[in-house]
Amino acid sequence: MFTGHPKGLYRLFFIEMWERLAFYTMVGILMLYATDTETGGLGLSKVVGNEIYGLYLAFVYFTPYLGGLIADRFLGYRKAVLIGGLFFALGFFLMSIFGRVPFVLGLVCLCIGNGFFKPNISAMVGNLYQKGDPKRDFGFNIFYMGINIGSFVANFVAAFARNEIGGWPAVFLCAAAGMLIGVAILLASWRVLAGADRPPVRSPEDTSFGEIGRKILLPALTCGIAAYFAAAAWLPSSVPIRPAVCGFLAGVLPVLFFFVRLGRRANTEEQPGLQALLPVYLAGATFFMVLHLNGSAIMAWSRDKTSRDFAWAPASLKADALPSYYLNAPPETPRPSRENLLPVDARVASMFGQNRLARRALDELRAMLPADVRVEVLPPDAAARNADQQVWQRRAVSVYAEVSLDESTDARGVTTITAKIEEGAKPERSVAFVRALASGAVIPLFLVDRAALERIYAGAPPTLPPGEWLQVVNPELFKSLNGLFVIFFTPLVVMAFGALQRRGRGVSTARKIFYGLALTTLSLLVMMLAGFVGGNGAVKVSGAWLVLFYALITLGELCLSPMALSLVTKISPKRFAGLTMGGWFVATSFGNNFSGFFGGLESQISPTSFFTLLAAIAASVALLIFCLLPRLDAALKKYSA
Numbered sequence: 185m186f187t188g189h190p191k192g193l194y195r196l197f198f199i200e201m202w203e204r205l206a207f208y209t210m211v212g213i214l215m216l217y218a219t220d221t222e223t224g225g226l227g228l229s230k231v232v233g234n235e236i237y238g239l240y241l242a243f244v245y246f247t248p249y250l251g252g253l254i255a256d257r258f259l260g261y262r263k264a265v266l267i268g269g270l271f272f273a274l275g276f277f278l279m280s281i282f283g284r285v286p287f288v289l290g291l292v293c294l295c296i297g298n299g300f301f302k303p304n305i306s307a308m309v310g311n312l313y314q315k316g317d318p319k320r321d322f323g324f325n326i327f328y329m330g331i332n333i334g335s336f337v338a339n340f341v342a343a344f345a346r347n348e349i350g351g352w353p354a355v356f357l358c359a360a361a362g363m364l365i366g367v368a369i370l371l372a373s374w375r376v377l378a379g380a381d382r383p384p385v386r387s388p389e390d391t392s393f394g395e396i397g398r399k400i401l402l403p404a405l406t407c408g409i410a411a412y413f414a415a416a417a418w419l420p421s422s423v424p425i426r427p428a429v430c431g432f433l434a435g436v437l438p439v440l441f442f443f444v445r446l447g448r449r450a451n452t453e454e455q456p457g458l459q460a461l462l463p464v465y466l467a468g469a470t471f472f473m474v475l476h477l478n479g480s481a482i483m484a485w486s487r488d489k490t491s492r493d494f495a496w497a498p499a500s501l502k503a504d505a506l507p508s509y510y511l512n513a514p515p516e517t518p519r520p521s522r523e524n525l526l527p528v529d530a531r532v533a534s535m536f537g538q539n540r541l542a543r544r545a546l547d548e549l550r551a552m553l554p555a556d557v558r559v560e561v562l563p564p565d566a567a568a569r570n571a572d573q574q575v576w577q578r579r580a581v582s583v584y585a586e587v588s589l590d591e592s593t594d595a596r597g598v599t600t601i602t603a604k605i606e607e608g609a610k611p612e613r614s615v616a617f618v619r620a621l622a623s624g625a626v627i628p629l630f631l632v633d634r635a636a637l638e639r640i641y642a643g644a645p646p647t648l649p650p651g652e653w654l655q656v657v658n659p660e661l662f663k664s665l666n667g668l669f670v671i672f673f674t675p676l677v678v679m680a681f682g683a684l685q686r687r688g689r690g691v692s693t694a695r696k697i698f699y700g701l702a703l704t705t706l707s708l709l710v711m712m713l714a715g716f717v718g719g720n721g722a723v724k725v726s727g728a729w730l731v732l733f734y735a736l737i738t739l740g741e742l743c744l745s746p747m748a749l750s751l752v753t754k755i756s757p758k759r760f761a762g763l764t765m766g767g768w769f770v771a772t773s774f775g776n777n778f779s780g781f782f783g784g785l786e787s788q789i790s791p792t793s794f795f796t797l798l799a800a801i802a803a804s805v806a807l808l809i810f811c812l813l814p815r816l817d818a819a820l821k822k823y824s825a
Contacts (some may be wrong), residue, residue: 187497188314188317189312189322189323189326190310190312190379190380191375191376192373192376192379192380193312193323193326193327194326195311195373195376195377195455195528196305196308196312196327196330196377196380197266197326197327197329197330197371198304198330198366198369199305199366199369199373199788200330200331200334200366200636201330201331201334201372201573202325202334202362202363202365202366202369203269203272203301203305203332203362203363203365203366204331204332204333204334204335205333205334205335205337205338205341205359205362205575206272206273206276206334206338206359206360206362206363207272207298207334207338207359208296208334208339208663208667209338209339209341209355209358209359209362210276210279210336210356210359211241211337211338211476211478211479211663212338212342212479212660212663213342213346213352213355213481213482214237214240214479215233215234215479215483215537216226216234216483216486216487216659216660216784217352218232218233218236218237219233219234219600220352220537220538221508221534221537221538221600221601222506222507222508222537223346223351223352223503223506223537223539224352224537224538224539225352225536225538226287226538226602227537227538227601227602228599228602229592229600229602229787230484230598230600230783230786230787231426231592231757231786231787232377232426232592232784233784234480234481234781234783234784234786234787235428235429235780235781235784236291236428236780237480237779237780237782237783238429238480238776238777238779238780238781238784239358239429239432239710239721239777239780240291240294240478240780241476241773241775241776241777241779241780242432242436242773242774242776242780243295243432243773244294244295244298244299244776245472245488245769245770245773246295246299246436246439246708246769246770246773247295247296247299248298248299248302248303248438248532248769248770249299249303249473249767249770250299250303250770251264251268251295251298251299251300251301251303251304252303252304252307252764254300255300255303255304255307255384257317257728258382258384259384260362260381260382260383260384261304261305261307261308261311261380261381261382262298262308262374262377262380262381263303264301264304265300265308265370265723266305266367266370266371267297267300268296268297268298268299268300268301268302268304269297269301269363269364269366269367269370270295270297270302270367271293271296271300271564272293272297272298272363273360273363273364273367274290274293274295274297275289275290275291275293275294275296275297275821276290276356276357276360276363277290277357278290278293278295279291279356279362280295280353280354280356280357280360281353282353283608284607285607288751290356302586302769303768306327307603308377308380308381309323309324309327309380310324310328310541310750311379311380311381311382312379312380314429320750320754321746321747321750322678324746324747324750325674325677325678325742325746326674327746328674328742328745328746329669329670329671329674331670332666332667332670332674333360333667333671334667334672335663335664335666335667335670336360336664336666336667336668336670336671336713337664337667338664338667338811339658339660339663339664340661340664341355341358341359341362341499342355342358342658342660343500343501343657343658343660343661344500344501345357345358346607346650347500347501347502347503348500348656352409353626354420356599360578362425363773368546368578368785371761381615383771386415393427398441398451399438399442400438402438403438403528404435404436404437404438404439405435407434407437407438407622408431408432408434408435409431410437411426411427411430411431411433412427412430412431412434414430415427415430415431416567423783426784429662429777429781430778432777433537433777436770436773436774436777436816439770440509440770440771443461443462443465443767443770444462449649450588451551457765460815460816460819461752461764461767461768462535463809463812463815463816464694464697464748464751464768464816465767465771466731466750466771466772466805466809467697467700467701467744467748467805467809468698468744468748468771468772468775469771469772469774469775470701470704470744470767470801470802470805471700471701471704471741471744471745471774471775471802472739472772472775472776472779472783473775473777473778473779473801474704474707474708474737474798474802475666475704475737475741475777476578476775476776476779477779477782477783477798478663478666478734479663479779479783479787480780480782480783480784480786481779481782481786481794481822482571482662482663482711482730482733483659483660483662483663483779484783484786484787485711485786485791486659486660486662486663486730487728488508488512488721489512489658489718489721489724489725489791490662490674490724490725490726490727490729490730491514491725491726491727492505492509492656492657492659492727493505493517493654493655493656493797494656494657494727497657499655500660501661502655502656502657502658503655503656504653504654504655504656505520505653505654505655505656506653506726507525507571507630507632507633507636507640508632508636508638509656510640510645511636511639511640511722512641512721512722512724513645513723513724514723514724515643515645516645516646517645517654518646518647518648519640519641519645519646519647519648519654519722520648520652520653520654521560521638521648521649521650521651521652522641522646522647522648523619523621523627523650524627524629524630524650524651524652524653525629525630525631525632525637526553526619526629526630526631526632527631527632527633527634527637527741528549528633528634529630529633529634530601530634530635531601532545532600532631533587533632533633533636534601534632534633535581535587535589535603536581536630536631537631538603539580539581539582540581540582540584540587540603540604540605541583541584541587541615542583542584542585542586543583543584543586545586545587546559546583546615549617549635551734553617554589554619556619556620556621557617557618557619557629558617558618559615559616559617559618560573560576560615560617560618561613561614561615562580562613562614562615562616562618564613564614567780572626573616575628575773576618576628577614577627578617579616579617579628579629579630580614580615580628581614581615581616581631582611582613582614583611583612583613583614583615584605584609584611584612585609585612586603586605586606586609587603587604587605588600588603588605589601589603589604590602590604598787615668616628616629617629617631621650621651623650624714624726625650625651625682627650627651633761641743641808643711662727662734663733665731665734666734666738666739666741669734669735669738669739669773670738670741670742673738673739673742674742677739677742677743681696682688682761692813692816692817692820693747693750693751693754693816693820694751694809694812694813694817694820695813695817696744696747696814696815697743697744697745697747697748697751697809698806698809698810698813699743699744700741700742700743700744700745700747701740701744701802701805701806701809702740702806703737703739703740703743704736704737704740704744704802704806705738705799705802705803705806707732707733707736707740708741708795708798708802709732709795709799710729710732710733710736710800711729711733711791711795712791712792712795712796712799713729714729714733714791715790715791715792715794715795716774716792717729718791719748720790720791721790721791721793722824748768751820752764752768754820782794782798804809
């Protein structure tokens with residue numbers, strides 16, 4: 185498996201590994217950061233947070249369509265990958281700066297960066313091999329391992345940065361550093377990778393950029409804007425689809441129509457291959473819709489419905505289990521002492537959790553604090569804080585002149601209060617609420633909603649000593665199971681398929697895609713059962729359910745994703761290599777947008793119903809691919825791929 189490959193493969197392996205480390209750091213924490221109300225996140229509702237996640241992933245995978253075109257015709261692949269890497273690094277840096285403007289600009293840069301980077305580095309891998317080379321599939325499997333090593337490490341980096349370095353901003357800066365390492369490897373390998381590049385090629389038969397603008401981009405923009413405003417004006421609030429999602433989905437339709445027409449308008453020799461790509465695109469869209477739930481619905485399951493108090497986990501990967509963790513924790517799970525908490529109004533608790541406390545709210549709190557609680561103003565310079573203040577800092581809150589509050593309620597009656605400050609506003613000071621214990625110790629307090637406080641201690645559960653907190657692993661760490669299983673399973677899957685091939689019973693690339701969708705369906709049925717066992721979220725369940733889910737969907741991924749990438753390069757006309765790879769990512773973007781939509785829907789319906797619905801969708805597409813296997817195999821045979 186690992187020998188006999190072009191030497192450029194391993195350069196591309198490491199470039200992709202570092203880029204994927206940065207990318208999957210973002211995928212793992214974006215929804216968590218957007219919906220976080222306890223550790224300084226944006227504090228948005230679950231529906232809005234998942235919408236941001238879905239739209240981000242959708243545009244991240246939509247832009248490769250244009251990035252592939254530009255590389256094919258103007259830049260070549262190496263320059264496109266370099267430009268993409270630099271945009272990536274800039275985007276992560278902007279995300280580390282607090283504020284709505286740098287947040288949005290950072291997301292835009294990440295989408296542009298992926299547009300240049302992702303389709304073209306995959307095309308470079310394909311260009312390393314000659315047509316019909318049996319090593320090509322193995323090469324893509326190795327390349328895919330690089331992706332998943334980055335995916336595996338990313339969540340550990342994110343957890344360590346959050347817990348030990350500096351919260352959310354530190355995570356974004358670590359991602360930027362990883363991306364710059366990938367750029368450095370690319371520059372150092374520039375000559376070695378010349379064979380994987382190709383000069384830009386323009387043919388009179390190609391669709392011009394002007395025609396693309398008129399026939400694709402302008403219709404996409406028009407349809408997207410029209411659908412957005414139509415949904416905003418007429419879509420009932422009871423329908424769990426937000427206007428931005430409607431706009432994106434409508435905007436993608438002209439692009440999908442373009443690829444359908446491309447297969448019909450190409451010359452006779454090119455038509456079968458291009459037309460065979462369409463069901464492959466559908467399979468990819470469906471699979472990645474499910475896989476990228478790992479940053480939305482599955483991530484929410486990890487955070488809200490999974491017990492995470494693992495004694496064996498390193499301390500640097502653990503954080504305090506804050507009040508929301510105990511709302512559905514098993515009765516035997518020890519709670520923090522009541523002395524660790526300060527009950528307040530829900531609106532004040534929301535401001536505290538989002539690290540944006542209004543000056544007026546602070547003044548009102550001062551007047552009603554218990555005798556054993558006081559407000560400590562912390563020095564702005566960390567070096568000037570004494571030992572006690574260093575400890576209190578973990579529960580500090582920034583005080584602003586004004587903080588506005590937006591309140592929303594979802595279909596289940598859960599209310600989310602979002603604290604907002606004016607763009608560019610600076611905190612006046614940082615304060616901590618501390619309590620003097622009878623023992624003489626002084627501990628920092630966490631401000632909690634009074635109603636939540638009663639739920640936490642219902643049934644008289646065991647409690648920890650004052651000042652102590654239950655330590656739980658970060659929820660994003662479960663996402664690393666996907667990367668871990670890819671690394672572990674890849675050699676086994678390759679050996680299994682290789683053994684079948686040597687016995688004359690080789691499995692076609694198209695049939696592997698079908699197997700991938702079948703395993704994806706099975707993984708969703710496992711989560712459906714987990715929802716039933718946990719009383720549809722009433723009680724947290726074992727993390728073993730997520731282990732089984734990730735094991736199954738990873739096996740499906742190894743059968744589908746690298747094989748689909750390989751198939752695209754096998755049956756695509758050479759002059760359309762970047763374009764058809766971009767088409768793969770357009771289809772993926774369509775599925776990714778549904779990852780965000782279904783992530784928001786997860787909070788509106790029961791887990792059992794949610795995963796049953798998804799399993800039915802995946803099974804339907806698997807059945808379609810099974811019916812089309814003869815057509816797909818014929819296309820592969822025609823192009824000797």
